[in-house]
Amino acid sequence: MKVTLAQVAELVGGVLRGDGALVIEGAARLSEATSKDISFLGNPKYESQMKSTQAGALLVPPGTDTHGRPAVELKNPPYGWAKILELLDKDLRDRPRPGVHPSAVVAPTAVLGEGVSVGPCAVIEDRVVIGAGTVVQAHGFIGHDARIGRDCFFHPRVTIRERVVVGDRCIVQPGAVIGCDGFGFTFHQGRHYKVPQVGTVELGDDVEIQANTTIDRAAVGATKIGRGTKIDNLVQIAHNVEIGEDCLIVALTGVAGSAKLGRYVTLAAQVGVAGHLTIGDQVQVGGKAGVTGDVKSGEVLWGLPAHPLKDEMKTIAAARRLPRLMDDLKAIKKKLGL
Amino acid sequence: MKVTLAQVAELVGGVLRGDGALVIEGAARLSEATSKDISFLGNPKYESQMKSTQAGALLVPPGTDTHGRPAVELKNPPYGWAKILELLDKDLRDRPRPGVHPSAVVAPTAVLGEGVSVGPCAVIEDRVVIGAGTVVQAHGFIGHDARIGRDCFFHPRVTIRERVVVGDRCIVQPGAVIGCDGFGFTFHQGRHYKVPQVGTVELGDDVEIQANTTIDRAAVGATKIGRGTKIDNLVQIAHNVEIGEDCLIVALTGVAGSAKLGRYVTLAAQVGVAGHLTIGDQVQVGGKAGVTGDVKSGEVLWGLPAHPLKDEMKTIAAARRLPRLMDDLKAIKKKLGL
């Protein structure tokens, strides 16, 4: 990477402040940047580092004091940061070669679009269709009759079972499993009798599934993940769940069967959502909360069972004063002769 | 799939109501079914859809109002549903071919039973014994000296480490790891010194292990999963745990070392069970609970630490009235001059 600060300003759509000819060769956090690096202020928590940083240039919100350092001002520095890291990423990652590695096993009935790359020891089963430009890295598995869109990037060791449908530009990290059986049993003659899971999974465009996350196929019909939704590591999405567009679901969260989430829902880490619930749009659930009832759009929840965040904060504060309150009560009862 | 409703009644052991010659070509949920589909009423929550559904036929409990639609009545509709989905499943899944795929690596000392199927890039190490009819799909790994029963189905990317013993008819989903090292260390000279995990894992017959779940091998002896027990995605079973028969363990749950569970135990999602505990038969633990002491048979628990569900419901209700109670107390203290 070698760009001038003027080029950076153009790339990120920001306003240049200082020497546009300054050459930037890297990007680093404020505390680690050198004079050849650009850095950024993304979290007010780190504003105190603006003075001490050794960064050669900065991406900052308009009006930030950069202590004389050249900068590019823009409303959302993290977006500019993302654009710069895209340049770095191109330098740092080997580009997968189009074509099928000789150690891969691709069924003759599979149809691969132009420029598709299939890495070492990957396995593509019968009648799979993969759109142009998609990359399946080493040890990838795509089950029969799956349909994968264009320009997806499947990191090593992705498992996509039979008949799953994936949109365009989806990114899947290592170890993720899409289309595993839902946990469906019925009690019969004293045993748990397996209900075959004959449905599938549908991922919209621009979905990202992070490492070792599992998305169960539907019992019948489809488990659906809406366009633009991003799911972090080690998340469990159960059968027949439907998640709307542009949601964020953070690590170690579980969403139980047939739950429906709206758009722009955020579930923080280690959240649980019970089965068969309906969650509205723009709902936010705090870390470790357990949602046990339907939720209206716009609500912000915490606790177990989850209720409005404000109420939970009050409940926690009161609960922690409880031991003292017990003493008060004893004194009152004594005074009243109760 | 193409069956008459009379054939369905016979298959599921139910009572035909209406035209037995009606041809069924598919199965779908009430809200998605068409006139060629059969659907079912498995959860009273969906009874309101009995009128609006477009399903051509229904599986229902005796006496259900089907609004004139042909139906099969049976006590447990989900069991009938499972039998129908078995037919669909046969249509929808490619049957693995018996034999060893040329890209698989099978040790000459491994013994494969009749009709065993080993998929692409699978690896079977020395002295492994696999019973007749078992399927090991793509990228499966079975470590040396493991003994696998008959008619098991290992989906792609299953890892079974050395010396593990698996019963008959077990199903393992992608990414599950059986026989990984337990988390055993002892503090020695200021460091955590590894205790080698030389034991193994024993799965009984008809056990199912879902995707990306991990079952640690014992330090010595065996971690044991009883016949018919089903374990959902992303569950952690630690070393030397012993789980009885016919248990259900739901996603993201962790059972710590040397805990013993009885029969018919249900652990809901994200439950934690501390180490060295004894849990009786038919115990039920609610989602996100943390079990920190021994539990008698038949108990129903919730909370952290887990205690009887009824008590936990009362505690939660009271805790959420706490902020108001604080106000009451203030008023009382004022009145009493305290």
Place this chain on the structure above:
Amino acid sequence: MKVTLAQVAELVGGVLRGDGALVIEGAARLSEATSKDISFLGNPKYESQMKSTQAGALLVPPGTDTHGRPAVELKNPPYGWAKILELLDKDLRDRPRPGVHPSAVVAPTAVLGEGVSVGPCAVIEDRVVIGAGTVVQAHGFIGHDARIGRDCFFHPRVTIRERVVVGDRCIVQPGAVIGCDGFGFTFHQGRHYKVPQVGTVELGDDVEIQANTTIDRAAVGATKIGRGTKIDNLVQIAHNVEIGEDCLIVALTGVAGSAKLGRYVTLAAQVGVAGHLTIGDQVQVGGKAGVTGDVKSGEVLWGLPAHPLKDEMKTIAAARRLPRLMDDLKAIKKKLGL
């Protein structure tokens, strides 16, 4: 394994009590040991089994009543136990053969040290450097430019993405993913825009990563795991986290982005640590706790949000007396005419 009790005493640095010529052929838990086995007392909970055990010899703390059985006394029996299990482990595990299995795919630019073993279907990309004596078992994946130390043991199906750095003597269990993308997005024009994760992961010497755990690469810079730290199954370590030396992080725990942990920190199972926090040395966090603020060295925490364990115990005890307290309050209000 075939050793005399005198040899055991020497191996573990303990004091022989009884017949040093006694031959030991195995090791087992107190309840499962036979007369040819040695067993140990590691947890006082099992002291009652000292009488009934059939073990031929015992490892015990000095002064333990072994009911006349020959024994080796040492201060920390679990350490002696570990040394004995090392002998058993050598007997029980096939030693990987040095060299590259013909089905593995190793880039010509990769540099493998002396005695390195690369198992079936493993994939090693360009410019990877692997130190002497390291084992990469079946289905291992090591991305381009990764640098792996000496004498590491990577069990089957380990994923190490590009540019990750691993120290000496690290052990990684199946399904672990090291260097997957951090969960980084910025909100731009109504969508979640991906922030490329161009950093890496650095594991110190003697680190162990258990099965299906995920360690995200940094956005920029490195996610760091200190020497001697052990991380259990199904743990999520987010981007730019820095964990000190000799920590223990138990199953299903999540540590959010940019959190910093000191040395000798213990996080019990299913703990959550929020992002951008600083946790001191020797901090202990109880199971299922959620840490939401900075923590000073030496603190012992529990609860959500986590606070001192003692306070949490009092809060729980008080909360569970709440329903009765509510009745008291009603009586008081009635008496006071409130």
